[in-house]
Amino acid sequence: MEKDIQEILDVIERYKTAVHTQKKEDFFPIWAESCQTSLISLATCYSGTESIYQNFIIGAIQKAYTSIELITEDANVRVISPDCAMAIFSYRTVCTRRETGEPYGIAGLETQIFKKESGVWKLVHVHYAVDKSR
Numbered sequence: 001m002e003k004d005i006q007e008i009l010d011v012i013e014r015y016k017t018a019v020h021t022q023k024k025e026d027f028f029p030i031w032a033e034s035c036q037t038s039l040i041s042l043a044t045c046y047s048g049t050e051s052i053y054q055n056f057i058i059g060a061i062q063k064a065y066t067s068i069e070l071i072t073e074d075a076n077v078r079v080i081s082p083d084c085a086m087a088i089f090s091y092r093t094v095c096t097r098r099e100t101g102e103p104y105g106i107a108g109l110e111t112q113i114f115k116k117e118s119g120v121w122k123l124v125h126v127h128y129a130v131d132k133s134r
Contacts, residue, residue: 088110
């Protein structure tokens, strides 16, 4: 189980890199291919890995920010079965707005769901919730 937890933590790190770089080669390999994937950010649900990349990573993040860093804290990984796991953690972003060059950020909780495909943990679902009290 410790090996699974470390592998999932590594996928979370790779997800953070993909958000930062917005490169296809960083993004697509971490997502499951054998099932429908999804991402919920604020009030928008993106369905399918291609849609998540095109509409969330490129259409929302890249369009709004010249840079973004996703910072995670206190990741709690739960292995539910040999091929299903979830992680819950606090996050915050450090961004630069594209239009104004001003710093910007949000913070909250994130949930990620993972599926093991051919022995490798892959993302199936991501859900961002913003903490408006911060």
